[in-house]
Every structure is written in C-alpha cells, then in structure tokens.
Amino acid sequence: MQIVSGGVSDVGRVRTNNEDCFRIVAPLQLFVLSDGMGGEAHGEIASEVAVETVVKHCLGGPDNHAIPLLGEPRPGLSSHTKRLASAVLLANKKIFESAEANPEQRGMGATLTAAWIHGSKLSLAHVGDSRAYLLRGGVLQQLTSDHSLVAEQVRRGILTLAEAEESQMQSVLIRALGAQQEVEVDAEEHVLFTRDILMLCSDGLTRMVTEPEIAGTLQAESDPDRAAEKLIALANEYGGADNVTVIVVRLGSVPKGWFSWLRRGARTKNAGNNGSSGGK
Amino acid sequence: MAKLSLMFESKVVKEVPIGGKPIGIGRSPDNDIPVDNLAVSNHHARVFFEAGRLVVEDLDSLNGTFVNDLRVERATLHDGDAIHIGKHRIIVDATGDAPVPVETGRKKAAAPRINETMVLDTKERRNMLQQAAAMGERTQFASGRMKVPTLVVLRGKTDQTEYALTNKLTVIGKSAMATVRIKGWFKPEMAAQINQRDDGFYIGPGDKVPSVNGAPIHGPLRLKDGDVIEVSGVRLNFIFRE
Numbered sequence: 001m002q003i004v005s006g007g008v009s010d011v012g013r014v015r016t017n018n019e020d021c022f023r024i025v026a027p028l029q030l031f032v033l034s035d036g037m038g039g040e041a042h043g044e045i046a047s048e049v050a051v052e053t054v055v056k057h058c059l060g061g062p063d064n065h066a067i068p069l070l071g072e073p074r075p076g077l078s079s080h081t082k083r084l085a086s087a088v089l090l091a092n093k094k095i096f097e098s099a100e101a102n103p104e105q106r107g108m109g110a111t112l113t114a115a116w117i118h119g120s121k122l123s124l125a126h127v128g129d130s131r132a133y134l135l136r137g138g139v140l141q142q143l144t145s146d147h148s149l150v151a152e153q154v155r156r157g158i159l160t161l162a163e164a165e166e167s168q169m170q171s172v173l174i175r176a177l178g179a180q181q182e183v184e185v186d187a188e189e190h191v192l193f194t195r196d197i198l199m200l201c202s203d204g205l206t207r208m209v210t211e212p213e214i215a216g217t218l219q220a221e222s223d224p225d226r227a228a229e230k231l232i233a234l235a236n237e238y239g240g241a242d243n244v245t246v247i248v249v250r251l252g253s254v255p256k257g258w259f260s261w262l263r264r265g266a267r268t269k270n271a272g273n274n275g276s277s278g279g280k
Numbered sequence: 281m282a283k284l285s286l287m288f289e290s291k292v293v294k295e296v297p298i299g300g301k302p303i304g305i306g307r308s309p310d311n312d313i314p315v316d317n318l319a320v321s322n323h324h325a326r327v328f329f330e331a332g333r334l335v336v337e338d339l340d341s342l343n344g345t346f347v348n349d350l351r352v353e354r355a356t357l358h359d360g361d362a363i364h365i366g367k368h369r370i371i372v373d374a375t376g377d378a379p380v381p382v383e384t385g386r387k388k389a390a391a392p393r394i395n396e397t398m399v400l401d402t403k404e405r406r407n408m409l410q411q412a413a414a415m416g417e418r419t420q421f422a423s424g425r426m427k428v429p430t431l432v433v434l435r436g437k438t439d440q441t442e443y444a445l446t447n448k449l450t451v452i453g454k455s456a457m458a459t460v461r462i463k464g465w466f467k468p469e470m471a472a473q474i475n476q477r478d479d480g481f482y483i484g485p486g487d488k489v490p491s492v493n494g495a496p497i498h499g500p501l502r503l504k505d506g507d508v509i510e511v512s513g514v515r516l517n518f519i520f521r522e
Binding site: 035037082107109120121129134136137138139141142143144145146149151155156161163164166167168169171172173174175176179187188190191193247 | 286288293294309313316318397398399400440447448451455457458469470473475477479480482484485486487499500
C-alpha cells in the first residue's frame with residue numbers, strides 16, 4: 001500500500017506553550033501523537049518522553065526479541081500491535097518514574113495515540129483523549145475511545161452525548177500516561193483499504209471542529225500536510241482554546257492491472273513520501 | 281470583588297464573581313454555576329448579597345445544600361466557607377483579592393487555570409462513577425453491559441452464522457480481512473462497516489449503501505436492538521445477546 005502522510009502542531013490561540021508532540025517515522029510507517037499535561041514546562045516533557053519512548057521501542061523492530069514485551073500477554077494480536085502496546089507501557093513507566101524522582105514534575109502526564117501500518121494492517125495503541133479517526137466511504141469513524149470521565153459516563157448511559165459536550169468535566173481523564181505505575185493500554189487492529197484516510201489528533205482539534213467539518217476537509221484536501229494545516233486553521237478560527245496537533249495519513253494503491261501503465265505517469269506526483277519529521 | 285469558586289478535587293473548575301444579581305447554582309445550563317451531576321437539582325440554590333451579607337438559599341432541592349457540612353435552608357456565608365452541592369464544593373471568597381484557601385497541602389498554582397487537564401486515580405474514578413451510577417436515572421447499563429452486541433446472519437453466504445462485535449470497527453465484505461466475510465462472486469471487498477462509538481453502534485456505507493429495516497441509510501445510523509441490516513445480498517440481525 002502506498003502511503004503519504006503529513007502532520008502539523010500548533011500552540012493555538014490561548015495557550016502560550018505547546019504541550020503536544022508528534023512524530024512521523026515514514027520508513028516504519030509509524031505515527032505517534034501525544035498531548036502533555038502538568039504545570040510549568042512539565043507537560044512538554046511528558047509528551048516528548050512519551051513520543052520518543054514509543055518511537056525508540058518500535059524502531060527496535062518487531063523481530064528484535066532482545067526488546068522485551070511488557071504487560072499482559074495479548075494473544076491474537078500481531079507482533080506489531082504487541083510491540084506498540086508494550087512501547088506505550090514503557091512510556092508510562094518512564095514518565096511515572098521521572099515524576100517520582102523529580103517532585104517538581106508531580107502530576108505531569110500525557111495522552112498517547114500511536115498508529116503503525118504494516119502491509120494492509122493498522123495497529124493502534126491508545127491511552128487518553130487524543131483520537132484516531134478513519135475516513136472511509138465518506139464516513140468518519142472514531143477508532144479510539146476517549147479515556148475521559150464524560151466519555152465513560154456516556155458509555156455507561158449516565159450522560160448523553162449532548163450532555164457530555166456541554167460538561168465542564170471534559171478535561172478530567174480517567175487514564176493517562178504517567179499518572180500511575182500501571183496503565184491499561186487500548187490496543188486494536190484494523191484492516192486498511194485503498195483510499196482510506198487515517199487521522200490522529202489531539203483534543204484541541206475535536207473540541208473546536210465538528211466531525212462533518214473534519215471529514216469535509218480531509219476529503220477536499222489531498223495533500224496531507226495541507227489538510228492538517230487547514231484543520232488547525234479551523235480550530236484556531238473557532239477559538240483555538242488548546243494546542244492542536246493533526247497527523248493525516250492517506251492510503252493509495254500501487255497501480256496494478258492490465259492498463260495501469262497508462263496511468264502511471266500521472267501518479268508519480270503523489271509517490272513521494274515525506275521524510276521523518278517531528279513537531280513541537 | 282467577592283467570588284465563588286467551583287472546585288473539583290483540589291482544583292478550581294470555575295470562578296464566578298458575585299455582583300448585584302443572585303448567582304444561580306444547579307444542573308440546568310441557565311445557571312451561573314452549572315453543575316452537571318444527577319444529584320443536583322435543576323435550580324438547586326442561589327447566592328446573593330442581602331443587607332451587606334452574603335447569603336446562600338436552598339431552592340427546595342432534592343438532596344439539599346450544605347454549608348461546612350451542615351444542611352441549610354438559608355445561611356449567611358463567610359470568607360472561606362464551603363458550600364457542598366452534590367459531590368461538588370464551592371468555596372466562598374468574601375474578601376476579594378485574598379487567595380482562595382485550598383485545604384490540601386499541595387502547592388497552589390500561580391493562577392487557577394480552567395480547562396487544565398487532570399487525571400483521576402483509580403479510587404477517585406471508581407467513586408465518581410459509582411456515585412454517578414447510583415444517582416443515574418438511566419441505570420440500564422448495569423444489565424446492558426452484560427449483553428454482547430451480535431450480528432446474526434438471517435440470509436446470504438458468510439463465513440460464520442453469528443458475529444460478536446468486539447472491535448471498534450467491523451467490516452462487512454468479501455475482503456479476506458473483513459470481520460463479516462461475504463462469499464460469492466461480484467461481492468464488494470468492503471460493503472459496509474459498523475463503528476462502535478461511546479453511545480452505541482453506527483452502521484455506515486462502504487462500497488455499497490446498506491439498508492436498515494428496509495430503508496437505505498443516509499450517512500451513519502445508530503443501530504437499535506433488533507434492527508435488520510441488508511447489504512450485498514446478505515441480511516443481518518443486530519441484537520444484544522445475553
């Protein structure tokens with residue numbers, strides 16, 4: 001599967017520092033996004049440690065058995081998914097230990113949403129209220145559950161979606177990296193199809209921009225970097241109350257079939273993959 | 281100026297200055313301090329100045345208004361008093377510029393930052409959810425949680441006769457990777473898809489537009505217990521299985 005991706009992070013219109021962090025590792029087709037929390041500069045430390053740890057752990061490769069798998073055994077998941085989930089557990093440990101060792105970092109934490117594409121399989125690992133979406137067949141589907149108090153109350157039927165959107169408790173998380181010694185990581189796999197668009201984002205986007213607007217922008221803008229920029233511009237236009245980070249990944253097909261050589265010339269334009277880039 | 285600070289745990293969630301008009305507290309969004317907890321009445325209490333004194337008055341709320349742990353109908357407030365409404369605590373600052381006293385030993389942040397993300401620990405989270413659940417009028421989740429959302433094949437060739445929906449995304453199609461695999465020639469790779477969201481399961485189109493209970497869907501549609509889905513010659517029954 002041919003993949004083009006891009007990502008942008010922005011401080012927003014209200015905050016003075018950007019606690020979001022993301023990394024695109026194009027050769028691995030690994031996409032990692034984190035939203036840090038905690039006073040002073042500690043949110044930034046937490047999200048950076050989270051992203052760096054996950055990337056490093058995955059760079060070891062799923063075939064490198066020297067790197068231990070952490071946590072509960074998860075039968076049925078691919079080695080990539082297991083590796084990704086254990087990378088997130090490791091990131092939790094690092095942030096938690098750092099906060100324990102440095103009293104001024106107490107209370108720092110981070111969300112983490114990571115996607116790893118291997119062939120036509122997508123591995124996802126997730127903790128917190130950043131999100132992964134898949135746009136397919138014109139429908140935007142949320143692939144992650146927010147680990148927030150209000151989302152949990154919606155899942156339990158205590159709040160309706162509308163009540164949750166009005167709630168003042170939206171910033172209260174029930175799971176995050178670094179908050180406790182152990183954390184439960186959501187890990188899932190999905191099969192990808194050509195023309196799928198994957199998007200990872202921090203809550204700075206989803207609290208400001210509606211899902212139809214997100215779907216429309218992703219469909220209208222074929223360049224991933226520009227799509228991310230447009231979404232961030234929208235979030236800022238609506239107030240930009242928080243840091244905003246967006247990663248867009250578009251899947252295309254390698255042309256095959258009897259007459260594909262006819263179209264090959266027109267396709268080379270999209271073939272380039274942007275190199276590994278990172279943002280703060 | 282005097283102010284009220286709505287606290288959650290040890291953090292300030294909202295600050296409201298008290299001026300000439302009474303401050304309404306309650307579950308309804310038209311309150312000055314809306315508190316979204318089912319233990320709180322729609323218009324629960326109000327705080328206002330009367331003859332130079334700051335007064336809190338309970339508005340015949342179901343679960344009562346408490347000042348420093350005493351249930352009150354009406355009470356004069358003093359600087360540092362804590363009003364308890366449901367699970368929430370509102371601190372009274374009658375002096376104005378003095379910092380809001382926080383009972384915990386934690387170092388106080390320079391300025392209260394609303395919207396600051398925070399994490400509950402396991403115990404707090406269990407308490408909050410239990411509390412909310414106990415108050416909940418809609419407590420069907422207790423039994424609902426035990427039920428497994430399931431697709432039962434009523435017609436058409438598929439690789440199984442029944443599918444438990446455990447993933448966030450379920451693909452119905454001919455693809456070898458689809459959850460519900462349709463067999464036969466000229467079937468679409470990905471005919472339709474079902475997305476599990478916080479409030480339920482939504483069916484959306486893939487290469488085909490599925491019908492639910494005989495009507496083609498326009499965009500994602502939330503499935504109800506017993507709905508019949510038809511797509512690419514396959515008929516599926518969406519049910520919550522005990």
